[in-house]
Amino acid sequence: MVSSWWEIQIIADPTAEDLLFWRLEDFGCKGTSCEQKGHACLVQAYLPQFKAQQLDLAALALRLRQDALCAEMTAPVVQWRLIDEEDWSSSWKEHWHPQEIGDRFLINPAWIPAPLQTDRLIITLDPGVAFGTGAHATTQLCLESLEMRFSEPLPDAVIADIGCGSGILSVGALLLGAKHAYAVDTDPLAVNATRENREMNHLADDRLTVAEGSLQTLIELLPCPVDGFVCNILAEVILDLIPDFDKIAKPSTWGVLSGILLDQVKPIANTLEQHGWIVATLWRKQDWCCLNIRRS
Numbered sequence: 001m002v003s004s005w006w007e008i009q010i011i012a013d014p015t016a017e018d019l020l021f022w023r024l025e026d027f028g029c030k031g032t033s034c035e036q037k038g039h040a041c042l043v044q045a046y047l048p049q050f051k052a053q054q055l056d057l058a059a060l061a062l063r064l065r066q067d068a069l070c071a072e073m074t075a076p077v078v079q080w081r082l083i084d085e086e087d088w089s090s091s092w093k094e095h096w097h098p099q100e101i102g103d104r105f106l107i108n109p110a111w112i113p114a115p116l117q118t119d120r121l122i123i124t125l126d127p128g129v130a131f132g133t134g135a136h137a138t139t140q141l142c143l144e145s146l147e148m149r150f151s152e153p154l155p156d157a158v159i160a161d162i163g164c165g166s167g168i169l170s171v172g173a174l175l176l177g178a179k180h181a182y183a184v185d186t187d188p189l190a191v192n193a194t195r196e197n198r199e200m201n202h203l204a205d206d207r208l209t210v211a212e213g214s215l216q217t218l219i220e221l222l223p224c225p226v227d228g229f230v231c232n233i234l235a236e237v238i239l240d241l242i243p244d245f246d247k248i249a250k251p252s253t254w255g256v257l258s259g260i261l262l263d264q265v266k267p268i269a270n271t272l273e274q275h276g277w278i279v280a281t282l283w284r285k286q287d288w289c290c291l292n293i294r295r296s
Contacts, residue, residue, distance in 0.1 A: 004049040006057065007083045010064065012076035014041045015261075015287050018234065019067050020076070027060050028052075035135060049082060099134050102144040105172060107134035110200055121175040124200045125168060127193055132166035132232075138258040141283050141290035142232050143172050145256040148292070149228060150176035158182070160218050160226045160248055162241065163233035167194030170208055171201050173230070182226070183210045184217050215241050218248055225250040231257050235264040242271045251295050254280075258290040265289050 008029070010020055017034060020043050024032055029045040036042075052060075061078035068075050099107045100120065108114050110126035127133050134140065146169065150157075157178045161170040164183035167190075173181055183194050191212045198208045211217055226248055231238060238257055245255065255277070260268060262284065268291065269279050278296040282289055 004082050004084060006047040006049060006052060006080050008045045008047065008057070008060070008078065008080045010043040010045075010076045010078050011037065011040050012043065012064075012068070013073045014039075016068055016071065016073050016076065017041055017043065018261075019071060020064065023060070023064055023067060096133060096135070101134055101140050102147045104147050104176070105134075105143055107168070121172070123168060123171050123175065125166060125171075125197055126200065127166035127168075127197075132164075132168040134168060137285040137288040138232050138260075138290065139168060141285050141288065142169050142230055142256050142258050145258075145283065145290055145292055146173050146176060146230070149254060149256070150178070153177055154227070155179060157227040158224075160184075160222070160229040162215055162218065162229060162231040163237070164194050164210070165190050165232070167197045167208070167210070169230045169232065170194065171197055171203065174203055174207055175201070179207070181208050182218060182221060183208060184213045184215075184221075186212065186214055188212055215244050215248070219244070222248055226253060228254045228256070231255065231259075233259045235260045235268060238268060239271055242268075242275050242277070246276060249295065253295060255293040256290065257293060258288065260289045260291065261287055262289055265291070 012020060021032055024045040028051055029047045032043060032045045034041055034043045057080050064078055065075045096109050098109065098112060101107060104121050106118055106120040106122050108122050108124050110124050114122050114124065125133065132139050155177055158180045159173045159178050161181055161183040164170055164185045167183055170181035170183040185191055191210055194210045211221055229248065265282065272279065272293060276296050277293045279291050280294050281292040
């Protein structure tokens with residue numbers, strides 16, 4: 001039974017966020033969070049105490065510095081401390097508050113009472129260690145894109161959520177009026193988080209189907225092509241998935257792709273074009289982009 005954890009805190013250039021997450025995951029961290037701090041970002045990661053010694057953490061800090069310098073970024077500031085397990089499981093929640101996104105959504109942490117007077121759609125959320133609290137620019141871009149897609153009622157719309165994380169995008173689409181969402185993620189913790197958030201938002205099982213896997217799982221799971229899909233994951237993964245998008249699509253199907261940095265847009269747009277898709281609109285927030293695509 002783990003009783004103590006290392007809490008690793010990193011202050012870094014926001015453009016280094018993906019690089020930091022990759023290095024922390026490779027190091028063995030079990031949970032990460034990120035919040036904006038002025039012109040920098042604060043990344044926090046957690047690791048069981050028995051998994052690392054002080055020298056290991058010092059080596060990690062050196063690798064993070066080398067990664068940043070190789071990418072011509074400002075070197076991060078890294079520090080760490082030991083915390084009790086019960087503190088780790090709840091301490092990050094103190095910094096997460098209700099957040100309005102776009103024109104229609106309010107993301108409300110599950111441990112905070114929902115506001116009684118609001119005309120916004122309330123997504124009640126407890127992401128656990130899964131990605132998708134609404135704080136990240138890519139999640140916000142996707143929710144705003146879904147608002148645009150559902151600006152006119154689409155009561156029979158069926159959508160797919162590839163890499164669902166906490167399930168925030170599936171829940172959002174259903175609250176906007178979608179009939180059914182199929183959500184998949186390769187991480188079993190994300191699958192569990194999506195199921196729990198489905199219950200917290202009082203959505204029936206037959207409206208939000210959740211499974212462990214990726215696009216191939218969706219292809220096998222879907223009874224017919226979807227009306228739209230969202231995919232908020234890394235650009236490198238999106239590139240690998242593009243050739244099979246047509247297997248869940250019909251001529252009118254639209255897609256929302258995010259997790260893409262500005263300098264990654266061109267190769268993705270080129271690959272989309274090669275497989276019968278075009279970028280209808282590109283939305284940007286900070287250094288992140290969201291591509292709204294349709295069949296060419």
